[in-house]
Amino acid sequence: MISLDVALDFSHPQAEMIAETDWQGWFGQWAEQMALTGSPIDAYELSLTLTTDSAIAALNHTFRQLDQPTDVLSFADRDLDSPLTTELLATEPLYLGDIIISLDTAQRQAEGAGHSLRRETVWLAAHGFLHLLGWDHPDDETLATMLHQQTALLETIGLIGEN
Incomplete structure (x- = not known):
């Protein structure tokens, strides 16, 4: 069984509308559904920050040179080839x-x-999660595929159809 820890x-004042245990469970189910690989101990971690437009606009400016807020940003950790990373993966989550x-x-x-x-927040979290796994949407076809997968992730946790 895959283990996924969410920090x-x-x-944001409204951030606690979803319990930490819900986030942990949902990301864990998504990890199983996406059949994550790469960790020899089947343990993974990610961080989720729920913030304001001003905070995300600053990040958007710094990392994407866009002077505006956006709905979701994802920063994947792709430094998996270093000897230190390989050694750590034997005992620590990826x-x-x-x-x-x-x-x-x-x-x-x-x-x-x-x-x-x-519902919107979970939809965006699913989108960000897919980006962490390497999904991207440079054109309409790949965007449609990604949106279909987001829908499947929300179906897994019973949120499709929820208002």
Whole structure:
């Protein structure tokens, strides 16, 4: 069985709308569904930060040279070939990376789509999770494939159809 630990940073007043145990369970189910590989001990970690538009805009500027907020950013940890990493993987979880979600942007998107902030936030977390696993969407075809996989992830945890 795959183990996935989620480090949470709730730097937004609405961030606690979803319990830490829910996040842990959902990411764990997604890890199983995506059949994660790479850790000889089947243990993984990621961090999830729920933050504000101003905080994510600063990150967007620093890392993408875009002067605006965005809904989700993902920073995958891809340094898996170093000797130190190989040695650590025998005893420590494989760190997948960081997912940062702006709850301000998520709230606007949820209102526009007619569903809850909770559902939008989990949708964005699934999107970020796929990015950590190497998924990308440079064109309409790959975006459609990725959105289909996001839907499958939300179906797994019973959130499709939830407002």
